[in-house]
Amino acid sequence: xxxxxxxxxxxxxxxxxxxxxxxxxxxxxxxxxxxxxxxxxxxxxxxxxxxxxxxxxxxxxxxxxxxxxxxxxxxxxxxxxxxxxxxxxxxxxxxxxxxxxxxxxxxxxxxxxxxxxxxxxxxxxxxxxxxxxxxxxxxxx
Amino acid sequence: xxxxxxxxxxxxxxxxxxxxxxxxxxxxxxxxxxxxxxxxxxxxxxxxxxxxxxxxxxxxxxxxxxxxxxxxxxxxxxxxxxxxxxxxxxxxxxxxxxxxxxxxxxxxxxxxxxxxxxxxxxxxxxxxxxxxxxxxxxxxx
DNA sequence: CTTGACCTTCCAGCGCAGTGGAAGCCCTAG
DNA sequence: CTAGGGCTTCCACTGCGCTGGAAGGTCAAG
Numbered sequence: 001x002x003x004x005x006x007x008x009x010x011x012x013x014x015x016x017x018x019x020x021x022x023x024x025x026x027x028x029x030x031x032x033x034x035x036x037x038x039x040x041x042x043x044x045x046x047x048x049x050x051x052x053x054x055x056x057x058x059x060x061x062x063x064x065x066x067x068x069x070x071x072x073x074x075x076x077x078x079x080x081x082x083x084x085x086x087x088x089x090x091x092x093x094x095x096x097x098x099x100x101x102x103x104x105x106x107x108x109x110x111x112x113x114x115x116x117x118x119x120x121x122x123x124x125x126x127x128x129x130x131x132x133x134x135x136x137x138x139x140x141x
Numbered sequence: 142x143x144x145x146x147x148x149x150x151x152x153x154x155x156x157x158x159x160x161x162x163x164x165x166x167x168x169x170x171x172x173x174x175x176x177x178x179x180x181x182x183x184x185x186x187x188x189x190x191x192x193x194x195x196x197x198x199x200x201x202x203x204x205x206x207x208x209x210x211x212x213x214x215x216x217x218x219x220x221x222x223x224x225x226x227x228x229x230x231x232x233x234x235x236x237x238x239x240x241x242x243x244x245x246x247x248x249x250x251x252x253x254x255x256x257x258x259x260x261x262x263x264x265x266x267x268x269x270x271x272x273x274x275x276x277x278x279x280x281x282x
Numbered sequence: 283c284t285t286g287a288c289c290t291t292c293c294a295g296c297g298c299a300g301t302g303g304a305a306g307c308c309c310t311a312g
Numbered sequence: 313c314t315a316g317g318g319c320t321t322c323c324a325c326t327g328c329g330c331t332g333g334a335a336g337g338t339c340a341a342g
Binding site: 016019036 | 298299300301302307308309
């Protein structure tokens with residue numbers, strides 16, 4: 001099938017499919033004499049895998065890694081488990097950071113109700129956000 | 142003071158300070174005859190505000206907004222409150238997404254222990270990540 | 283006078299996952 | 313023959329907050 005039909009069947013755009021090929025997560029397909037890409041059913045499975053892996057939070061680089069391991073040394077199970085563990089740990093960290101940030105923001109917000117706009121000094125721009133209010137490093141949003 | 146000393150006093154780099162000027166969150170300072178930037182104490186306060194606002198999760202664009210409002214129409218309290226509220230709501234959403242993703246990842250991880258590597262089919266790349274496993278859209282990490 | 287630290291400007295690139303557009307070829311229907 | 317829809321390639325751009333480097337001016341110490 002041509003790229004348009006593959007796009008229709010996977011819900012991706014033709015742009016994205018060609019981009020995935022260049023990103024190394026979809027093998028370059030056969031070509032018709034015209035130069036058109038000619039995909040087999042395997043491409044549908046492959047794109048389903050890419051989508052699932054993305055939904056699990058893996059980057060295209062990590063997905064490419066998995067595919068490479070699979071192709072060169074068989075089942076990439078251990079590799080994938082390590083990835084999932086490290087992502088779960090990332091998520092734990094990120095969630096903790098965001099939760100702390102949310103607490104800070106809500107604290108600022110509720111403190112704001114007790115402030116008198118008249119006491120607001122232009123040099124500090126806005127007293128709702130005090131210079132010593134949140135000394136935390138900015139988490140990756 | 143010159144940019145290097147301002148950098149030393151704020152813990153930023155000279156690059157970052159000049160970048161902040163171009164981003165509109167730090168006013169252009171006076172210049173010495175040599176062309177060197179010459180900052181006053183206000184710059185230290187301003188950078189402290191920028192840091193605090195960043196730590197509260199505001200982007201440079203939002204910080205610039207606040208500064209503009211402050212300069213043109215006095216205390217930007219209401220504007221800032223709206224921003225904080227909307228950020229808190231964003232954080233709620235993001236945390237919920239990440240928490241759901243984490244649950245998915247951990248589910249995949251624990252399910253993986255029950256799988257036999259021998260049943261792993263190359264067309265699906267890796268059975269640890271099943272095509273129908275996580276149908277969730279990818280949240281912004 | 284020279285060295286070296288400091289400063290100036292401007293341009294480029296990072297990471298990430300695409301998206302947009304231009305110029306041009308292929309194929310079929312009318 | 314022409315219109316159109318699909319396909320090809322390539323290059324540029326998005327957002328965000330910087331960071332790196334090149335080419336050159338300034339200034340104080342030795």
